[in-house]
Amino acid sequence: MHKYDPTPGLSEISRDALSRVLDPVDPGAFFTDIFEESVHLIARDEPDRYVDLVSVDVLDAFIANNQLFEGQIDATRAEPQITRDAFTLANDQIDRSALLRLYQDKATIIAPHLHSYHKPLGDFVRALEPVFSASVQTNIYLTPPGAKGFRTHYDNHDVFVLQVSGAKSWRIYDEPVGKPFRGEGFEPGVHEVGDPTDEFVLRAGDAVYIPRGMMHDADAHDEEASLHITLGLVTKTWADLVLESISKAALETDGLRRALPAGYANRDFDRGPARELFRAFIAELAEKAELDEPLDIIAEDYLKSRTPDMAGIVRHASNPIADDQRYRADPNALYRIVEDEESGEFAVVARGGSSEFVGAKRAAFDRAMSGDPFARSDLEGIAEADAADLIRRLMSRGLIQPV
Numbered sequence: 001m002h003k004y005d006p007t008p009g010l011s012e013i014s015r016d017a018l019s020r021v022l023d024p025v026d027p028g029a030f031f032t033d034i035f036e037e038s039v040h041l042i043a044r045d046e047p048d049r050y051v052d053l054v055s056v057d058v059l060d061a062f063i064a065n066n067q068l069f070e071g072q073i074d075a076t077r078a079e080p081q082i083t084r085d086a087f088t089l090a091n092d093q094i095d096r097s098a099l100l101r102l103y104q105d106k107a108t109i110i111a112p113h114l115h116s117y118h119k120p121l122g123d124f125v126r127a128l129e130p131v132f133s134a135s136v137q138t139n140i141y142l143t144p145p146g147a148k149g150f151r152t153h154y155d156n157h158d159v160f161v162l163q164v165s166g167a168k169s170w171r172i173y174d175e176p177v178g179k180p181f182r183g184e185g186f187e188p189g190v191h192e193v194g195d196p197t198d199e200f201v202l203r204a205g206d207a208v209y210i211p212r213g214m215m216h217d218a219d220a221h222d223e224e225a226s227l228h229i230t231l232g233l234v235t236k237t238w239a240d241l242v243l244e245s246i247s248k249a250a251l252e253t254d255g256l257r258r259a260l261p262a263g264y265a266n267r268d269f270d271r272g273p274a275r276e277l278f279r280a281f282i283a284e285l286a287e288k289a290e291l292d293e294p295l296d297i298i299a300e301d302y303l304k305s306r307t308p309d310m311a312g313i314v315r316h317a318s319n320p321i322a323d324d325q326r327y328r329a330d331p332n333a334l335y336r337i338v339e340d341e342e343s344g345e346f347a348v349v350a351r352g353g354s355s356e357f358v359g360a361k362r363a364a365f366d367r368a369m370s371g372d373p374f375a376r377s378d379l380e381g382i383a384e385a386d387a388a389d390l391i392r393r394l395m396s397r398g399l400i401q402p403v
Contacts, residue, residue, distance in 0.1 A: 003031060003032045003035075004031065005027070005028045005031045005032065006031065006130075006131055006132070006133075007027045007028060007031070007131070010130060010131060011130070011331055011332055012331065013127045013331050013332045014127050014128065014130045014131050014332065015027075016127070017124055017127035017128045017131070018128065018131050020049070020050075020124075021128070021160050021162065021207060021231070022042065022207075023042075023044075024042075025040070025042060030209075034209060035158075035209075035211075036158065036179065036211050036212075037211065038211065039172050039198060039208065039209065039210050039211070039214060040208065040209045041200050041202075041206070041207075041208045042206060042207045042208065042209075043200075043203075043206050044205045044206055044207075045205070046205035047165075047203070047204035047205045048204075048205065049162075049204075049205035050162045050163070050164045050204075050205065050229065051164060051165070052120060053120050053121055053124055053162075053164070053229060054114065054118065054120070054121060054140055054164060054227070054229060055164065055165070055227070056142065056165065056225065056227055058118060059109070059111055059114075059140060059142055059227070062111060062114065062117065062118070063094075063096060063099070063109075064096070066117075067093065068093070068094040068096075069091075069092050069093050069094060070084060070088050070092040070093075070094070071112065072094065072111075072112070072113075073087075073094050073099065073109065073110070073111060073112075074109075074110040074111075074112060075087055075099060075102050075103070075107045075108065075109055075110065076107065076108050076110060076149045076150060077102070077105075077106060077107040077108065077147070077148075077149065078148040078149060078150055078151045078217075079148070079151075082102060082107055086098060086102060087099040087102055103142075103144060104144070106144050106146070106147040107144070107147070107149075108141055108142065108143040108144070108147060108149030108150075109141075109142045110139055110140065110141055110142075110149075111139070111140040111142075112137075112138075112139050113137060113138060113139075114138055114139075114140045115137075115138045116307070119311065121138055121229075122307070122309070123309065123332075125137075125138060125231075126306070126307070126309060126332055126334075126351075127332055128231070129306055129334065130332075130334050132233050132235065133235075133236075133299070133302060134233040134234055134235040134236075135233075135234035135235075135302075135305065135306075136231055136232070136233060136234075137231075137232045137234060138229055138230065138231060138232075139229075139230045139232065140227070140228075140229055140230075141226070141227070141228050141230065142225060142226070142227050143166075143168070143220040143225060143226045143227075144220065144225055145166075145220055145221065145222050145223060145224055145225055145226075146219070146220060146221070146222040147219070147220050148217065148218070148219045148220070149218075150217060150218075151188065151217065152171075152173060152193045152215055152216070152217040153186040153188075153215060153216070153217070154175070154176070154177075154180065154186045154191075154212070154213050154214055154215045154216070155186075155210070155212055155213075155232070156180040156181065156182055156183070156184055156185055156186075156212050156213070157182070157212050157232045157233055157234050157235070158209070158210070158211050158212050158232070158233040158235070159209070159210050159212075159230050159231060159232050159233070160207055160208070160209050160210075160230070160231040160233075161202065161207060161208045161210065161228055161229070161230050161231075162207050162228060162229040162230075162231065163202045163203060163204055163205065163206045163207070163226070163227075163228045164204060164227040164228055164229060165204050165224070165225075165226070165227045166204065166220060166221065166223075166224045166225050166226035166227055167201055167202065167203045167204070167220070167221040167223070167224075167226060168201070168202050168218040168219060168220050168221065168226045168228070169199070169200075169201050169218060169219050169221065170199065170200055170201070170202055170208065170216060170217075170218045171196040171198070171199050171216060171217055171218070172196060172197050172198040172199070172210070172214060172215070172216050173193055173194060173195075173196055173197060173214070173215035173216065174194060174197065174214075174215060175213045175214050175215070176191040176192070176213070176215065177191070177213055178213055179211075179212060179213050179237075180212055180213045181237070181239070182234070186215070191215070193215060201221075202218075202228070236298055236302070240298065241291070241294055241295060241298060242289075244294035244295075244297060244298060245289040245290060245291065245294040246285055246289055247294075248289075248290075248293060248294055249284075249285045249288035249289045249290075250285065252288055253281065253284055253285060253288065255277075255281060255284075256281060260274075261273075261274055296338075299336060300336060300338070300349045300354070303334060303335065303336060303349050303350060303351060304349060304351075304352065304353055304354065306334065306351035306352065307351060307352065308350065308351035308352045308397060308398030308399075309330065309332070309398050310398055312401070312402075313395060313396065313398070316395060316402055317392075317395070317396070321376050321387075321388040321391050321392070322376075323375065323376065323377065324375065325375060325376070325402060326373045326374065326375050326402070326403050327368070327373065327374055327375070327391060327395075327400045327401065327402055327403060328371070328372070328373045328374070328400065328401060328403045329368065329369045329370065329371050329399060329400050330398060330399055330400060330401055331371070333350070333369065333398075333399045333400075334350065334351055335348055335349060335350040335351075335369075335397075335399060336348075336349045336350075337349075338354075343359075344358070344359030345357065345358055345359055346359060346362060346365075348365070348397070348399075350397045350398070350399055351397070351398060352397060352398070353397070355393050355396075355397060357390070357393075360381065360382060360386075361382055361386065361390055363380070363381050364379035364380065364381060364382050364386075364387060364390055365390065365394075367379055367380070368390065368391070368394060368399075368400055369394075369399065369400075373403055376388060376391060379391075
């Protein structure tokens with residue numbers, strides 16, 4: 001399988017975020033030799049490496065100062081296991097006292113998707129997204145001293161584990177299903193757990209990459225609670241692209257619009273002729289299937305599903321576009337341009353959605369996104385009102401910021 005190194009052309013912000021995860025591992029070597037292939041431990045003597053992203057105090061404040069509901073906080077324990085009704089009320093609100101009692105009784109507290117609420121994590125996630133073209137999600141795990149949050153299992157997405165404080169002993173086992181699909185979860189009692197193939201300790205500042213499908217478990221050390229960030233990479237697969245391509249080709253194959261043979265569900269149905277016709281359809285689909293448009297669809301859907309950085313948008317939204325106000329493209333802007341050759345119009349697909357523009361604004365758009373500071377008057381070739389409209393719309397997508 002051909003290996004792709006996405007690092008050329010990345011913004012400085014994305015390169016820095018990837019370095020925080022991988023250093024001193026060379027990114028090119030990671031994508032060539034490690035990604036999707038093997039567990040890789042990155043041990044460092046840098047205990048403060050990740051403390052700016054999250055801390056026990058941040059988690060404490062999030063729980064103490066917010067009205068939380070199911071999905072915002074979770075809890076787990078390997079033995080004895082617990083269910084969500086042990087710490088949720090009838091209206092699905094989190095019972096914080098019950099959660100604390102469970103934590104005192106060796107349950108791990110989980111803050112799923114904390115990057116949606118805590119800006120340092122949100123910025124970090126947005127910086128990593130262009131590297132992988134994946135939905136990068138965070139789970140924060142606070143495990144009491146000497147406790148174990150999960151039984152041995154595998155994840156159906158690749159993960160980086162970034163140890164923030166404390167320490168955990170990890171054990172790695174086999175891959176029972178290879179690379180599982182998104183819905184192909186670990187099944188206790190079905191997937192046999194043998195002896196560990198690797199064991200190591202993750203200490204503050206260390207990181208480990210675990211490809212999806214690799215069974216693992218971990219125990220917090222007795223000295224202090226363990227806090228770590230799990231970065232989950234929810235990727236699209238070649239199967240997703242093939243299915244999208246076949247779906248497009250199927251729309252152009254008239255025979256597939258016909259009904260299945262009459263009586264196909266009967267016990268004595270002769271499948272021979274149907275089998276021949278099926279093979280003919282598959283051959284026709286293979287001839288028509290192509291990559292570019294289906295990949296564009298997947299890429300655009302991915303971008304629209306990402307969360308833009310909207311910090312400050314309310315403060316600036318109602319401000320007039322003053323002559324002396326300058327703006328700059330977000331250095332971590334993530335967008336694609338879709339052009340309509342017939343109309344001359346173009347759409348900008350970015351985090352959170354898309355905006356359509358007339359072709360006359362293309363030069364002004366390119367100037368705005370060049371990376372150089374600009375004012376309204378620098379957007380040449382369009383009327384003053386159109387320049388102001390362009391600025392407002394780019395700000396609303398998080399693509400530019402006032403400077």
